[in-house]
Amino acid sequence: MAAVATTQHDHAHVATHDAAHAHDHAHHSVSFIRKYIFSTDHKTIAKQFLSTSMFFLLVGGAFALFIRWQLAYPGEPIPLVGKWLPDTLVSNGAVQPGFYTQLVTMHATIMIFFVIIPMATGAFANFCIPLMIGTDDMAMPTVNMVSFWLVPIAGLTIMSGFFVEGGTAAAGWTNYPPLSASGTGHTLWVIGVFLVGFSSILGGMNYLATTLNKRAKGMRMFDMPLTVWALFITSILQVLGTPVLASAVSLLFVDQVFHAGIFIPENLLTSTGGLFPNGANVGAGGGGQPVLFQHLFWFYSHPAVYIMILPIMGVVSDILATFARKAIFGYKAMVFALMAIAFLGFVVWGHHMFLSGMSPLLGTTFMLSTIVIAVPSSIKIFNWLGTIWKGNIHFATPNLNALGFISTFVCGGLSGIFMAIGPIDVYIHDTYFIVAHIHYVLFGGALFGIFAGVYYWYPKMFGKMYNETLGKFHFFLTFITFNLCFFPMHMIGVGGHMRRIHDPYVYEFLKPFQPINQFITIFAILMGFSQLILIFNLLWSLKFGRTAPRNPWRANSLEWAAPAHPGHGNFDRDITVYRGPYEFASPQSKRDYLPQWIRPAHVDAEQEATVVGKH
């Protein structure tokens, strides 16, 4: 039956399987372009998302280091690169104020829209959903391809702002008007965000349709691994939330290009003292309302922070269970907690706007709803601890990153409580306390989870094992430098240090913080360069890594039933699901795991066939 298996891009080892593979014969004619560039295969698309995001991670990281350099050593030339930058951005190699605001804007825009969201959803949803529900591909493969290609197009659109008159977007990643209502750079930002949002909607629809319709025989919703549950719920957020972002930026576009004055109040002055062109100035108009944009923006962007963390919570759950050799503690509670976070996520957006001048009564409401959202987050932490309790914990790199995630996410969640409390937020809003929070949840949380997932599925993605020593080295370096870089930001935040300021030392009360800023910068640089170890490991192992077995982690979910480096169509056997994904240490098996696809009557014999080391 497996006559043509050797022609798969799977390499020869797949040929050893005797199971049927219905898709093999299609592969002779697939051109290089269709296979690697305009591919509709979910695994290739996942890798495209992954590599694109990795590229943007380096760009965004470089911007962050420019920012840090300026805060630690204001006015001094950026080492190495400063002298190569044009005079419109730097003076004598040192960051100019205008360039600084562009840097903070582009750093956050890239990290949020082009790194974390595409990784958490694009890469993981694409790779994991079909494999983990035991199917051959997404429900809509072509839509899937479009969803990827919108990302680099959007990225180029936004980055091209660096080459237009007036420079790139510089109003923060939140891009509030009126500041963002003029300038070509801001218009490009709006177009780029619209496109990347469109990618997110297309992806989300696809993930929903796939999860609902394409699960393997016998797989009920409550047989799905938490990664799939989390991605499923995230997709609902993407589909419901992103159109609101699209409407916000579209209205902003109308203001920028046609001067409609939707967000622009009457008789506004420009920096030169002239009148800001807008519709509200024509005739006796009432005028637009800038705060409206903030409502629309945060109605999406608060759920968006959950788009960035929910998939990661799923990934971390699966990794913890696998490496603790123990079932998830409270599987259903975990699912309900995900749903609760997603639902509550739509009623808390106002906590970003405590100071926008909205009714204080509304502030009370948002304060209470926000504080309640900490409850499902706590439930998740407790259940993770319950999962490793009485486990048999292995410390492979994916698990180190997952444990690191728990440790840092607790800190990010707790700093969230401070800011959720309106009166405290009055003081710490727009200070480095917020910056600390963002990075504890998005770097310490989302990015550690992404690292965990990338290491965990690397064998299935590329058929090779990554280098464990380098992996551990990367984790410990990142974990230590991360905490030393970001924890002190809480402290200067309490000291009143504002965010997004080019030179803090204009203020007397911030002058004493320069040594702390230098401390932070040193660890930021070390942390940044530590990521080269990751990149090196991932690339080097592609060629020199040990060949991966089919199920290297002795895990239970369906992706490990597929060949080590699955080809188009994924599975080389019929998949039927007989049990949940977390049957670790089950009394029904001699081994400490019992995969979902093993027939109850054949537990030992069949498991033997997929055991580690053989494929």
Added chain:
Amino acid sequence: MFDFSWNMLTYFPPGISTYSESLDDLFRLVYWISAAIFVLVQIVLVTFIFKYRTRPGHKSIYYHGNNVVEFVWTLAPTVLFAGLGLYSDEMWKVMKYSSRVPSPDVEIDVVGQAFNWHVRYPGGDGILGKRHARYRTAQNLFGIDPTDIHGKDDIVLTGEFNLPINKNVVVHLSSVDVLHSYFLPNFRIKQDAVPGSWIDVWFNGTKSGKYELACAELCGSGHYAMRGVLNMQSDADFATWMDAKITAKKAILAAQVANPQPEVATPAPSSATPAGEHGSSH
């Protein structure tokens, strides 16, 4: 001169408003609760990692969870966090609810303009003249109504301004261009300045001295340098300072009457004054 500490509570700038102390107390409360939770979770995590690490002969148990435990650890944070929220709401009301703003002893207008703070005092007659956006020009940032006699003697300052201690100060805050945020770290007060809206901020400073006013909302390339200075003075000193300003303004007005200048072009009100939008004096 500067002591490094990992305890963030040591970093507050000196608080000098009537509510800065209660706000710091609230912060400390949340800090100690969070620190306790944080340390507890990390201890449990590290203990489990150590105790249940893999080693020869060690096995995990087959266990899927326990509903009683789930219930307890759902209820506990709900009670704790909701309680904290309800408790903090009182402080929020004090700072923000208009019904709780004390009757003002001093009222001023403040507008942000990239990259400066402008302040308007009521002048000799003690009344802020009416204002509306339609009168706003680069020369008349507050949009003072040229037909209102109370506006003529209003005093406008930029960057540095004075206020008396132990008085309830109400600031009517707005912006003439983009968003800014009025941040007085020592007073623990911050409020976005939103163009098109006038938002009230109140505080009562208890100590004289010079305090920095910062802009906390990104407003353009000069944002970082949008610094102001607030000079808190005793009642008597403030009165002296104010009188000098009023006298100077009178002199300017008198000179204008003697030697009239062509009026700076201000568009005439084109329609009937919309109710409520006009002026700030109550």
